[in-house]
Amino acid sequence: MNEPTVDLELARAHGLEPEEYDRIVAMLGRTPTYTELGIFSVMWSEHCSYKNSIALLKTFPKEGEHLLVEAGEENAGLVDIGDGLAVAFKIESHNHPSAVEPYQGAATGVGGILRDIFTMGARPIAALNSLRFGSLDDPRVRYLFKGVVKGIADYGNCFGVPTIGGEVYFDESYEGNPLVNCMAVGLVKHERVASAIASHPGSSVILIGSATGRDGIHGATFASTEIDDESSDQRPQVQVGDPFTEKLLLEATLEIIKEDLIVGIQDMGAAGITCSSSEMAAKGGCGITIDIEKVPLREDRMTPYEILLSESQERMLVVAQSGQEQRIRDICRKWDLHAEIIGAVSAKPNITIQMNGSTVADINAESLVLGGGAPVYHRETRVPEYIDRHRAFEPENLPCPQDLSRALLDLLSSPNIASKQWVYQQYDHMVRSNTMVLPGADAGVVRIKGTDKALALSTDCNGKYVYLNPRTGGKIAVAEAARNVVCCGAVPVAITNCLNFGNPYKPEIYWQFSEAVAGIGEACRVLNTPVTGGNVSFYNENPKGAVYPTPVIGMLGIVESLEHVTTSWFKRPGDVLVLLGRSGGHVGGSEYLKIQFDLLTGDCPPIDLPYEKRLQSLVLQGIRAGFVNSAHDLSEGGLAVALAESCFTGRDQLGVDCAFEFSGRADFSLFGEDQSRILVSVEPDKLEEILNQAASYDVGSQVIGTVTDNGRILVEGVIDIPVSKAAQAYNCALAKKMEVR
Numbered sequence: 001m002n003e004p005t006v007d008l009e010l011a012r013a014h015g016l017e018p019e020e021y022d023r024i025v026a027m028l029g030r031t032p033t034y035t036e037l038g039i040f041s042v043m044w045s046e047h048c049s050y051k052n053s054i055a056l057l058k059t060f061p062k063e064g065e066h067l068l069v070e071a072g073e074e075n076a077g078l079v080d081i082g083d084g085l086a087v088a089f090k091i092e093s094h095n096h097p098s099a100v101e102p103y104q105g106a107a108t109g110v111g112g113i114l115r116d117i118f119t120m121g122a123r124p125i126a127a128l129n130s131l132r133f134g135s136l137d138d139p140r141v142r143y144l145f146k147g148v149v150k151g152i153a154d155y156g157n158c159f160g161v162p163t164i165g166g167e168v169y170f171d172e173s174y175e176g177n178p179l180v181n182c183m184a185v186g187l188v189k190h191e192r193v194a195s196a197i198a199s200h201p202g203s204s205v206i207l208i209g210s211a212t213g214r215d216g217i218h219g220a221t222f223a224s225t226e227i228d229d230e231s232s233d234q235r236p237q238v239q240v241g242d243p244f245t246e247k248l249l250l251e252a253t254l255e256i257i258k259e260d261l262i263v264g265i266q267d268m269g270a271a272g273i274t275c276s277s278s279e280m281a282a283k284g285g286c287g288i289t290i291d292i293e294k295v296p297l298r299e300d301r302m303t304p305y306e307i308l309l310s311e312s313q314e315r316m317l318v319v320a321q322s323g324q325e326q327r328i329r330d331i332c333r334k335w336d337l338h339a340e341i342i343g344a345v346s347a348k349p350n351i352t353i354q355m356n357g358s359t360v361a362d363i364n365a366e367s368l369v370l371g372g373g374a375p376v377y378h379r380e381t382r383v384p385e386y387i388d389r390h391r392a393f394e395p396e397n398l399p400c401p402q403d404l405s406r407a408l409l410d411l412l413s414s415p416n417i418a419s420k421q422w423v424y425q426q427y428d429h430m431v432r433s434n435t436m437v438l439p440g441a442d443a444g445v446v447r448i449k450g451t452d453k454a455l456a457l458s459t460d461c462n463g464k465y466v467y468l469n470p471r472t473g474g475k476i477a478v479a480e481a482a483r484n485v486v487c488c489g490a491v492p493v494a495i496t497n498c499l500n501f502g503n504p505y506k507p508e509i510y511w512q513f514s515e516a517v518a519g520i521g522e523a524c525r526v527l528n529t530p531v532t533g534g535n536v537s538f539y540n541e542n543p544k545g546a547v548y549p550t551p552v553i554g555m556l557g558i559v560e561s562l563e564h565v566t567t568s569w570f571k572r573p574g575d576v577l578v579l580l581g582r583s584g585g586h587v588g589g590s591e592y593l594k595i596q597f598d599l600l601t602g603d604c605p606p607i608d609l610p611y612e613k614r615l616q617s618l619v620l621q622g623i624r625a626g627f628v629n630s631a632h633d634l635s636e637g638g639l640a641v642a643l644a645e646s647c648f649t650g651r652d653q654l655g656v657d658c659a660f661e662f663s664g665r666a667d668f669s670l671f672g673e674d675q676s677r678i679l680v681s682v683e684p685d686k687l688e689e690i691l692n693q694a695a696s697y698d699v700g701s702q703v704i705g706t707v708t709d710n711g712r713i714l715v716e717g718v719i720d721i722p723v724s725k726a727a728q729a730y731n732c733a734l735a736k737k738m739e740v741r
Contacts, residue, residue: 003034003305012041020375027130027367035353035361038305039368040449042271043278049374053536056517057277064530068193071336072370075116075196076186077268077532079494081558083451084190088122090300090303091183091459091498092322092552093537098180101238102147103402108120108157109182111313115267117613119316121194122186123433126446127156129166129182129425130459130552134175135551136415141170143176144737152182153426159250162435163427164444167459169550170415173467176542181498182206183459183554187448189257192313194257194604197264197317198277198345199284205277206325206344208332209249209268211298215240216311221740228240229601240366244526245314245337252335253316259331261324263345268315271324274308274368276317277343278351279300282372287350289406290343290722292360304353304360318656319345332429359638381514390468393602395587400667404640404718407596407667409729410639412644414595418733422452442633445559454565455555456490461636462636463548465588465604474519476675479612480635481555482527487631487678489564490557492527497534497553504538512549520551526609527616529555539598566623570646570654573709576577577628579639579702580694581615581677591636615676616627618697627686627693634677639704641672644713648727655723658705658715666718680706 004010006741011021014037015402024032024040032040042048050057062071068078068086076090084379094109110127117124117148134141141618151235158162161184198205219284260519264284266276273290281288288714292304320328323342332339347354349370353361367373402408424439460481466473471585482492497520502509524531534554540547559565588602589595622628643656682690687703694701705715713721 005714006031006034011037013046013636014038016041017029020044027373033360035305036274036363038309039274039361039363042274042309043368044374047270048275050536051111051375052369052372052377052379052538054376054516055378056505059517060521060531062530063526064494064528067530067532071531071533072202073120077494077496078120078193079532079556080455083278085187085456085555086188086190087151087191088117088120088188089183089185089496089531089554089556090116091181091496091552092535093498093500094182095177095500095537095540097238098178102144103151103177104129104216104238104240106148106151106173106180106242108241109180109239110152110155111243112269113184114161114246116186117186117271117499118253119256119265119267120186120188121192123254124161124184124186125432126162126185126295126444126457127161127183128444128457128554130461131166131168132174132463132547132550133170133498134172136170140176141175142738148178148180149426151422155241155292157428159247160431162429162431164429164435164446165439165457165459168420168423169463171605173548176544177540177547178358178369179500179547179550179585182554183496185455185457189728191256194262194265194328196266196280197284198280198286198288199263200563200737201286201345201347203263203322203345204325205288205290205322205345206318206319206328206339206343207295207315207342208252208318210242210245210312210341211296212307212310212312213298214302214306214310217309219304219340239313243315248335248337249314249316250736251544252332252337252695255331257547261320261328264323265316265318268317268456270311272310273317274366278368278514280317280319281349281681282369287346287348287352287365288343289346289352289354291318292353294340294342294635296338296340299441304355307352307739328486352539379504379510380507381511382506383511390601391603395602398597400665401596404667404670405721407671408644408721410595411591411641411671412726412730413589413733415734415737416591420732420734421563422734426637436565437488442487445565446486447562453562454559454562456485456559457490458484459552459553461550461552462483463550464600465609466516466551467548467721468589468602470515470549471519472607473521474516475607476604477551477553478523478527478529479675480530480608481553481631482616483553483678484617485557487568487633489566490559491620493553494528494556495529495553497523497530497551499536500540500547500550500552501538502541502616509546518550523609526613537571564623566631568630568646568708570681571629573654573707574684575681575705575707576684576703577658577673578680578682578690579637579677579681579704580618580699582674582700583663583669583677584674585672586666586674587672588675590671595668605675606675612676612696613624613676615699618694618699619678619680620678627682627690629679629683630681632679634679636673638671638673640715640719646679647713647723648730653711653727655708655710656705656714657708660702660704660716672713686726
């Protein structure tokens with residue numbers, strides 16, 4: 001093989017800094033081979049090493065009564081839910097691939113996160129996502145949006161996992177760099193949990209699944225750079241998925257784990273064989289020797305560099321129990337999958353790659369991995385200049401619209417608030433027949449067969465809030481995700497997160513990141529929702545600038561009894577509406593400000609975390625006691641939007657008749673986005689009980705109206721809209737945008 005001469009210039013072309021290249025040379029005691037340079041470039045990329053984030057991530061709370069493994073210890077978080085069962089769940093990004101190849105970028109994002117779940121022995125039972133795009137008035141954005149949604153739908157539907165929830169936001173800041181975050185959830189019996197570890201020198205290392213091609217080479221490195229005008233040339237670095245093969249891989253993997261045939265198993269995602277082998281070896285304190293000629297290939301004349309860095313999908317690396325190699329082969333053959341012994345575990349703690357009897361790479365495994373020899377940086381922070389400018393905003397100087405009915409209709413048809421039916425109607429959310437609450441509610445709910453329990457799941461983040469105030473915005477992301485599952489009758493127990501930010505080398509960006517991490521950590525401690533793991537995605541920038549800082553929270557809640565599953569829509573005329581929480585008419589960073597005045601300014605709403613905790617406990621108590629017929633979190637669009645959504649998201653389009661005292665301006669009271677507020681409906685004879693409970697929890701409560709069957713949304717003489725008209729604005733807006741030619 002004629003390989004390039006390795007020097008500093010070539011190292012820089014691989015994304016390595018001069019000091020990193022010097023560190024590699026010092027570690028090896030020599031100049032790395034070309035293959036070794038490729039290995040270090042992917043393993044020390046931001047995507048794999050978290051070199052600019054790991055120091056701050058360690059500050060997250062990672063312990064809790066329900067957790068079975070610590071964050072980062074395995075491929076996904078693992079939460080005990082009783083009855084000998086555990087939930088494996090995780091969220092990850094596939095932003096950069098989706099920006100240049102939306103269909104495959106999104107599809108392989110789903111495939112990758114599903115493998116993270118079933119490589120632990122868990123059968124996937126649900127999927128969610130969190131998506132961000134630019135304005136739908138842009139044809140390129142519509143192309144990206146359509147491709148991403150179809151990629152998610154096709155992969156999940158073909159694989160056979162219900163997509164039960166998620167969120168979609170649109171803003172110009174995401175125009176050149178969409179965010180595609182995919183979450184998966186699985187169930188596993190405690191005794192069948194598998195680990196990503198290599199041990200017992202002499203044990204066979206087996207590659208199972210698809211053959212290896214050239215797709216996805218340097219995908220991890222691509223995800224660790226900013227998107228620019230040359231990024232379209234990165235299409236070959238985007239992986240190509242096959243959900244039907246993934247389904248076969250799922251069944252083979254679970255069968256192998258069930259029969260206790262393996263020491264450890266790791267899926268091949270970012271950096272392929274390189275990452276899975278080095279992480280498994282480092283965790284076991286041993287090494288792995290691979291004969292690269294034995295890797296099944298689907299393309300000719302592939303070099304060791306290409307084979308090791310390929311991110312071809314639907315592959316697993318397995319360390320077999322002694323004497324079980326043939327049984328593993330037999331199972332894989334039954335499922336029409338490759339199963340080839342490509343190496344063995346070694347006592348020497350190195351990743352050693354051989355070809356034709358020669359060693360082409362020999363690197364200490366620990367030196368490659370996160371928490372081992374990979375570099376760790378503490379970057380400079382600086383408060384952005386825009387912060388003071390936005391904080392000086394005086395909302396009272398804005399004119400009050402004369403027609404608040406029109407203002408509500410405008411909000412209901414805003415893509416950020418409008419129904420996402422155009423998206424989720426493409427997803428199969430009923431496969432496996434366990435989905436109890438469909439997309440469009442505060443959270444998705446899936447029952448656990450054989451028990452009286454269910455899981456409530458949500459993804460949440462308001463990037464505008466985090467942009468205006470990263471620490472408070474981070475707190476709100478956790479609090480709102482928790483509030484969403486509480487409104488469905490679940491106790492929030494743990495989170496996974498996907499932290500999407502710009503270039504960490506820019507002090508203003510790193511300040512946003514450090515503040516958001518601090519806010520998330522504080523909220524998780526107060527709400528008792530430890531961090532089980534997740535993903536950091538930096539470099540979400542294009543020549544026009546960075547995306548809004550968007551730390552997406554994936555929340556897991558447990559419903560202890562199926563009788564407690566609650567939905568947001570009104571159930572019967574005559575029920576009394578009670579607004580729980582504090583209202584102050586805060587419009588900074590609100591959707592109302594953006595839609596009505598085309599402004600993103602002010603400070604995001606403040607949040608009192610102990611108060612939030614009491615509010616959530618109150619609502620859960622009310623649900624369990626049978627006081628609460630419906631519960632809906634107040635978020636974008638405030639009280640008026642929550643009232644409207646609760647009228648027409650159920651089977652019957654009920655109306656409301658509200659009369660209450662405004663706190664300040666009517667528009668701010670109706671459309672403000674104050675935190676820690678939940679709208680509940682109760683039967684009249686239960687009203688006194690819920691008000692007394694609110695007082696005992698020291699949570700504000702206000703009776704604001706009743707549910708009616710007159711088909712109108714009536715508020716204090718300032719809003720009067722037929723429910724049918726509001727529903728049409730809400731349900732049709734996104735489809736109309738996508739029909740534009």
